[in-house]
Amino acid sequence: MTDAALQPSRRLPVRRITLHRLFGAEPVLAGTGVVIGLSLVVTAGAMALDTRAFQGETIWSKPIKFQVALAIYTLTLAFFARWLPRGMTARRDYRLFAGIVVVAVLAETAWIGGAAMAGTASHFNVGTPFKDALYATMGAFAVLLTTASLVYGIAIGRNTACGLDPAMRLAIALGLVLTFVLTIPVAGYMASAPGHLVGTPELGARVPILGWSREVGDLRVAHFLATHALHALPAAGLIAVATTRGRTASGLVWVAAVAFTAATAFAFLQALAGRPLFPLP
Amino acid sequence: MDADQLFAVSGPVAMTGWAVLAASPLAPRAAQIAAGIAIPAILSLAYTVLILVAWSEADGGFDSLANVMTLFDTPMVALAGWVHYLAFDLFVGAWVVRRARRDGVAHILVLPCLLLTFLFGPAGLLLFLAIGAARSLLAPRPIEA
Numbered sequence: 001m002t003d004a005a006l007q008p009s010r011r012l013p014v015r016r017i018t019l020h021r022l023f024g025a026e027p028v029l030a031g032t033g034v035v036i037g038l039s040l041v042v043t044a045g046a047m048a049l050d051t052r053a054f055q056g057e058t059i060w061s062k063p064i065k066f067q068v069a070l071a072i073y074t075l076t077l078a079f080f081a082r083w084l085p086r087g088m089t090a091r092r093d094y095r096l097f098a099g100i101v102v103v104a105v106l107a108e109t110a111w112i113g114g115a116a117m118a119g120t121a122s123h124f125n126v127g128t129p130f131k132d133a134l135y136a137t138m139g140a141f142a143v144l145l146t147t148a149s150l151v152y153g154i155a156i157g158r159n160t161a162c163g164l165d166p167a168m169r170l171a172i173a174l175g176l177v178l179t180f181v182l183t184i185p186v187a188g189y190m191a192s193a194p195g196h197l198v199g200t201p202e203l204g205a206r207v208p209i210l211g212w213s214r215e216v217g218d219l220r221v222a223h224f225l226a227t228h229a230l231h232a233l234p235a236a237g238l239i240a241v242a243t244t245r246g247r248t249a250s251g252l253v254w255v256a257a258v259a260f261t262a263a264t265a266f267a268f269l270q271a272l273a274g275r276p277l278f279p280l281p
Numbered sequence: 282m283d284a285d286q287l288f289a290v291s292g293p294v295a296m297t298g299w300a301v302l303a304a305s306p307l308a309p310r311a312a313q314i315a316a317g318i319a320i321p322a323i324l325s326l327a328y329t330v331l332i333l334v335a336w337s338e339a340d341g342g343f344d345s346l347a348n349v350m351t352l353f354d355t356p357m358v359a360l361a362g363w364v365h366y367l368a369f370d371l372f373v374g375a376w377v378v379r380r381a382r383r384d385g386v387a388h389i390l391v392l393p394c395l396l397l398t399f400l401f402g403p404a405g406l407l408l409f410l411a412i413g414a415a416r417s418l419l420a421p422r423p424i425e426a
Contacts, residue, residue: 020421027419034415035408042407 026081026089029148032102033074036109040067043113052119056204057211062122063113065211069227070105073145076230077152080172083162084155101148104141111138124195139191146180146187149230153177167249171237174257175230182226182264189268190219199274207278214276221277222268225260232260284356288363291327294320295367299399302374306388309378317375324368331361370402377409386412 023030047060054062081089088094111134115122126132153176156162162169190196199216212218225232236256240249270277282290298320305312339358341351353359374395381391390412398405 018420018422019418024419024421030419031412031415034418035411038411038414 023075023078023081025084026078026098028095028098028102029074029081030078032105033071033078036067036074036105037071039109040064040071043067046116054116054119054121059116059119061211063109063116066112067109070109070145073149073227074102074105077148080152080156080176080230083159083164083169083172084152085159086161088155097151098148101145104145107141108138108145123191139188142187142191143184146183149176150180153180165241165249167246167253168234168237168241170250171233171240171253171256172230174253175233175237178229178233178257178261179227182229182261183223186219186222186226186264186268190223193219196220198271203280205280212276212278214278214280216276217271217274218276219268219271222264222271225264225267229260229264233257236260284360287327287331288360291324291360291364291367294323295371298371299374299395302371302378302395303392305378309382313375313379316371317379321368321372321375324364324371328361328364328368331357331364335361366402370398373402373406374398377406380413381409384413384416386416 019030019034023033043060043064047058047064050059052059089098112122115125122138123135126135153173156169156176157173159169160166164172196219197213197216198219199213201213201215203215205214206212207214210220210224212221233253233256237249237253240252240256243249244252267277298316301312301316301320305316335355335357339352339355341354342348343352353362377394377398378391380386381388381394391409394405394409394412396405397408
C-alpha cells in the first residue's frame with residue numbers, strides 16, 4: 001500500500017522565518033546586525049546577574065544601548081541596500097569597504113562590552129598612553145562606521161534607476177547623508193568633552209530607557225537625533241509621497257530635512273547651555 | 282611525571298590542534314584527522330588515566346558546588362579537569378570547522394569562533410551558533426538543518 005498521505009512529511013509544516021526579503025540585499029551588514037541583535041541575550045543575562053553599577057546605572061546598560069543602536073544601524077543600511085546602483089554590492093572596492101565597516105562595528109561592540117566586563121569606562125577613559133590610544137582608535141572606528149551612511153546616501157541619491165518615487169529617493173538619501181553630517185560634529189564634540197553631561201546632576205533624574213539627564217545638559221540627545229536622521233527623513237518621505245506628489249513632495253522632504261537639522265542643532269545648543277531637553281516639572 | 286610536568290606538556294599538545302584548525306583550509310581532511318580525532322583522543326586518554334589514578338585519593342563529589350570545588354583541591358584531579366577542557370574544547374573547535382565547511386561559512390568568520398572557543402569554550406560555540414542562526418534567518422529559502 002503506498003498512501004502518500006500516510007508517509008511522514010520530510011518538510012516541517014511551519015513556514016520558517018526568513019529575513020531575506022527585508023535585508024537580503026546586503027548579507028554582510030545584515031548578518032552583522034542579526035548577530036549583534038542575538039548577542040543581546042548574552043548581555044541581558046549578564047545584566048540580570050551582575051550587581052555592579054556605573055554612574056548610577058547597571059554596568060550593562062551602555063553595552064545594551066550600543067548593541068541595539070548598532071544592530072538597528074547595520075540592519076537599516078542592509079534594508080536600504082536594495083536601492084544602491086545595480087551591481088555595486090558585488091564590486092571589490094565596495095566589499096572591502098563593507099568589510100572594514102563590519103570590523104569597526106564589531107570592534108566598537110567588543111570594546112564597550114569588554115569595558116563593562118572589566119568594570120571600567122569605555123568612552124572618556126583616558127590618562128595612560130594605552131587608554132588614550134584605545135579611545136582614539138575607537139573614535140576613528142566610530143567615524144569609519146558612520147561613513148557607511150554617507151556612502152549609501154550619495155549612491156542612492158544618484159541612482160535614478162532605483163525605481164523609487166524621486167521624493168522618496170531624496171528622503172532616503174538626505175536621511176543617510178544627514179546621519180553622517182550631523183553625527184560627526186555632535187559626537188565628535190562630545191567625544192572631546194570631559195563627558196556627555198554639561199553640569200552636575202544632583203538627583204540623578206533621567207528619561208526612562210534612553211537615560212538622558214533631566215537636570216543638566218545631555219549631549220547624547222543631539223547624538224541620538226543626528227544618528228536617527230536615516231529613519232526620520234524616510235518616515236517624512238513616506239508621509240510626503242502619501243499626501244502630495246511631484247515637486248511638492250520633494251519640497252516637503254527638503255522642509256523636513258531643514259526642520260530636522262534645526263531640531264538637532266537646538267538639542268545640541270540646549271545641552272551646551274547646560275539645560276535638559278526634558279526638564280523636571 | 283608529576284602533575285606540573287603533565288600540565289606543561291598538555292598545553293602545547295592542545296595548541297598544536299588549534300594551530301592546525303586555524304590553518305585547516307590548507308588541508309581540511311588532514312586537519313580533521315589531527316585536530317578532530319588524534320589530539321582529542323590523546324587528551325581523552327590522558328584524562329582517563331588521570332581519573333583512574335587520582336579519583337580514589339580525592340575528596341569531594343558532584344552533589345554540591347562546594348564538593349566540586351573540593352574535588353579540584355587534589356592536583357591530579359584538577360589536572361584531569363583541565364585536560365577535559367582541552368580535549369572537549371578542541372573537539373568542539375574541529376566540529377565548528379567541519380560544520381562551517383559543510384555550510385559554506387567563510388573561514389574568516391570561523392577564526393573568531395575558534396579563538397573564542399580556545400579561550401572561553403562555550404562562548405565560541407555560542408558565537409558560531411549565532412552566525413549559523415543569522416545565516417539561516419537571512420537565507421533566501423529555509424536551510425535544511
